[in-house]
Amino acid sequence: MLEAAVFDMDGLMIDSQPYWQTAQLEILSTLGVPITRQDTLQTTGMRVDEIVQLCYDTSPWDSVSREEVCQAIVDRVIELVNQHKPAMPGLEHAIEVFRKRGVRLAIASSSPLSLITATIEALKLDGVFEVKMSGAELPYAKPHPAVYLNVCNALGVQPTRAVALEDSFIGLLAAKSAQMKTIVIPESTVANDQRFLIADRQLNSLQEISDQLLESL
Known part of the structure; x- marks a missing residue:
């Protein structure tokens, strides 16, 4: 039982998957990461820190920390969830x-x-x-x-x-x-x-x- x-x-x-995709595309692209929507589909189910680390390993940046990038992505997803429910x-x-x-x-x-x-x-x-x-x-x-x-x-x-x-x-x-x-x-x-x-x-x-x-x- x-x-x-x-x-x-x-x-x-x-x-929320489209919102995670949008947030990743918006934020990671500004850091010079050559990310596509198809790339975001391949990481469905992964934690945001794992996704950011994966992107950093292939296209590293030095303008902001990975933790700040993770938080920016999460904040954007929260904004979209609150907006669209x-x-x-x-x-x-x-x-x-x-x-x-x-x-x-x-x-x-x-x-x-x-x-x-x-x-x-x-x-x-x-x-x-x-x-x-x-x-x-x-x-x-x-x-x-x-x-x-x-x-x-x-x-x-x-x-x-x-x-x-x-x-x-x-x-x-x-x-x-x-x-x-x-x-x-x-x-x-x-x-x-x-x-x-x-x-x-x-x-x-x-x-x-x-x-x-x-x-x-």
Whole structure:
């Protein structure tokens, strides 16, 4: 029986991937990094500090610190999230299905806590998620399972009695490594990636979350 559902945030709860892409393009291009939108797609699911480090390794700059670049990107994403409030289709439905079943809710995101907090406020979801945990400051990012294990520990729930909802393969690997049940809802352009077959269920939308599906996990 499921005791907890742990949501990824970017690309799963909110359609923020275009904002991350825009922020990276706007800020990194000013530093002389030859980055394209396709490049940003290749780093989906990675932490912003890892992305910035990757760009620095290939096209180093000396005008500002990497930490300042990371913060500028995060600040721009927060600005866009507050402006557009981009909840993914079916988010409210999925939350309601879980809550009616008495399943506890949490967030495990690679994004900084500042963005998690801003998202919760923008979508008016205060009080919905019992635990909200960022992996931004952890030694190892997804696909390492640390952030998921930390959330389960904070909830006092065994990982095997929790389900993780993810949109990226990196996040899916993290949840599987934590021995959690997994539901993946990838972006349509990558939905046919055979690697997603390791998920317990693959859906097209959060709208497809149902009692029957959860009972089958």
